[in-house]
Amino acid sequence: MAKDSSTPYTNNIESEYILKGGIKMGYESLAADILQNVGGEQNVSNLYHCATRLRFTLKDNKKAKKQKIENLDGVITVVEAGGMFQVVIGNTVNDVYEAITKISDLGMSTEEDNTPKEKKNLLNSFIDMIAAVFAPTLGVLAGSGLIKGVLALFTSVGWLSVESGTYVVLNAAADAFFYFLPIFLAYTAAKKFKTDIFIAMVLAAALVYPTITAAYTDSTAINFLGLPVSLAKYSSTVIPAILAVYVLSYLERFIRKRLHESVRNLLTPFICLIIMVPLTLMVVGPIANSASQLIANGYLAVYNFSPILSGAVIGGFWQVLVIFGLHWGMVPVMTNNISFYGRDTLGPGCMTAVAAQAGAVLGVFLKAKDKKIKSLALSAFISALFGITEPAVYGITLKYKKPFYIACIVGAIFGGVAGAAGAGALAVATRSILSFPIYIGQGFVWLVASYFLAMIAACILTFLFGYKDEVAKEEQKMLNNEKELILEKPAQGKTIALSKVDDPTFSSGVLGEGFAVIPTRGEVYSPVDGMISSIFPSKHAVGIITAEGAEILIHIGIDTVNLGGKYFETFIEQDSQVRAGQLLVKFDLEKIKENGYDPTIMVLVTNSSTFEKIEFVDDNQSVTIDANFDEVLV
Known part of the structure; x- marks a missing residue:
């Protein structure tokens, strides 16, 4: 069994996901496990998500434990492509992403990362950039598009007139994102290229500024310092804003490094905008617009050749x-x-x-x-x-x-x-x-x-x-034949087979396979790595679930629930991660005996049918929990 599944992160997220065994746990637990197994926060240079995937850009892909991540409940698979380490989650990816941002600083920082990175080929770099820029807009892009489609349907069947106020309002909701697309892409591009977000958005907003748009529509000539400005239609475009922000990222860092901190925050936006807005309208924009036209014409030629x-x-x-x-x-x-x-x-x-x-x-x-x-x-x-x-x-x-x-x-x-x-x-x-x-x-x-x-x-x-x-x-x-579980002894004392326990509920095996310990000391330790799934109010029983999906129940004493927690003290919290050998509960062994209770500790795997092999380790002795258990340990 894995010994490194624990994590230092705390659990304070109220959202939850369902494990295969039916037990609920916070998204933060899954987020922490993923983050740990990609090499920790320090190994992540960038993180964002699309509709179904967490997309990590790692500093060292060799540090990521792909197989362990794929085995986590809540993870569909892991794909390494396009220079990214992609963890496929499914519909709940946004919840897991938010959990990661709450237990780390990922997704927050816009500082330049100077850590040496592995060189990517041109295709990988392009895909990485496009995904980072477009992925955050996916939800609103789909929603706005759907409104457009519904309006097209309603107008085509005569249910709605394009002159009606209802159409005007709904069309504004549908078209706003696409019309101002350069501004939204400037925001995501600024995060990708690690430059000032608001300078980038103002730069993109200048491309769709009403006066500039009207000048293009009316074919009005505009000069800047005597030089002609080549106007184009930038609303709904993609490449001009992205390219402009890319150029801005270099200029902004160049200026920021050369200004004194006392005037840096004031003069950096001032200089950047004075340079970049004219430069974009006169050089970057026209070049990008021509590239856009070339791509569109190229695709149209292919399509026209054979739809x-x-x-x-x-x-x-x-x-x-x-x-x-x-x-x-x-x-x-x-x-x-x-x-x-x-x-x-x-x-x-x-x-x-x-x-x-x-x-x-x-x-x-x-x-x-x-x-x-x-x-x-x-x-x-x-x-x-x-x-x-x-x-x-x-x-x-x-x-x-x-x-x-x-x-x-x-x-x-x-x-x-x-x-x-x-x-x-x-x-x-x-x-x-x-x-x-x-x-x-x-x-x-x-x-x-x-x-x-x-x-x-x-x-x-x-x-x-x-x-x-x-x-x-x-x-x-x-798959079942390969699924094994190893349990360690949770307390000092004599180990006995579950069938020897003086309680038919446990000895019959109806609650699952396992073993028992007649304790000589009032301390109980975790037999596995895992997460605390339940702590009984009476403190006499603790539930643990492992990364492999094993559901473990540790029951201290027979009928000790009647003590109502008296003589018991817990050292763990609900949803906390524990390692094998970590102290869970202390109890007063002598007091429990004096009150007439059997202190035998039962360790049960309540979903034992999902495991082909369950082993118990007592010091250096490893024994399979089956029909031979009685013969070996009793």
Whole structure:
């Protein structure tokens, strides 16, 4: 059993998640375990999260214990890609992220990190930057996009007029994020590039300042110190703000280091804005805008060459990109398409890819007989319907391989159908069943049909050819065979088999396998590393849960609950982490005997059926807790 699962962090978060054994614990416990196993806070140079993943940029990836993190309850898997150490959590990732920020300084600091970092290739650096800039905006991006879609639906069927006040108000809610997108991206880019956030936001705001926008709209010439300013439309754009903030980060650090601290906070913003606003409007902005136009025209050329091929490639490989976290590289392209053309034709292929994964896990759910697999598949199917496919991919389809291949092929076929129909998205949003309204317009009916046909086809093919329940059972059996638990002696005294305890509730084994100790000293120590899941008010019993999911009950004495805590003193707190050998409880052994109570200490594994092998260690002797236990230790 692992001996380093304890953590120095305290637990004070009220939110909670459910362990496999059904026991609740604070997100902070999971956060602390993750943080410890990535090498500690000191090994993290940057942390943010997207819809399902914690994305760590580590100073030394070798210090991270990938396998231990993957084994934590609450973690789906770990992916190392794009230069990042990605811990896949699922829908509760935001809660875990907030817990990490509360037990550490991560996510708070904007100071430059001078720790030498491993060099990344150009692609990894680009993906890391794009993910860091776009990930924090994902929620509002999806929400705003959904409002846009609903408005498009209501106006298309005549339920709402574009001249009505209701439309104007709701359209403001939908369009505000996209119109002022450069300002929001400046905020996240400033955090990524470690520069002053508010200088960056003012710089981006200058790009969409009403006078500047009106000058571009009216084709009014503007000069700065006699030099012409090349105006462009910057609302809803992506690259200009990001590039401008990147340049600002170097200028701001250069200026800050050369100013005396007495005037630094005043003159740094003054100098930066005087230099960067004109420089951005005259040089950086036009260059970035031209790059944006080039990207948009390049994608349009590919799409026009073959809409079917374009949709098929995205539908077939989108989920592969998601696995490695590389899908973030497509987000600027999607946003750029909407900025220049008013719609994005990449999105439909993504929708069919997600639908196919949902269908594949539905096929597994219908075929499987194992209750755990059915439960996991149903949960993954529901998540996939709302655009979150990591539980489906890592928990089911990729694990059994054939369902994943089937989903990719089906996604490609119907992605091609959606591409041929010319379907497109009005906004960037999650690939959810709720996102259909953003696809209102050309090819909408074909997209909806492709989505559900992809789901149905993947489900049927997986049911018929992609999954065998016998294979799953054999894998589960192998997994159980590898699951072992080692318990240490919790107190001084004579060890006896549980069957020798003078209480049928314990001796019958109905509460689980274990052993007992007739104590010679009134001190009880933890037999395992783990978390205190319960402390009885009478202090005579303590529950512990380990990182492996073992549920341990330490019961001091028989019927000692009647003492109401008298003669007992606890040295641990609810939800605290403990190590094997750590003092848990002290009790007055003689007083308990004098009051007529049997002081025997029982150690039970209440979910022992989930472990193939449970061992007890007494000094240097290791004994398997089974039928031979009586013969060896009694």
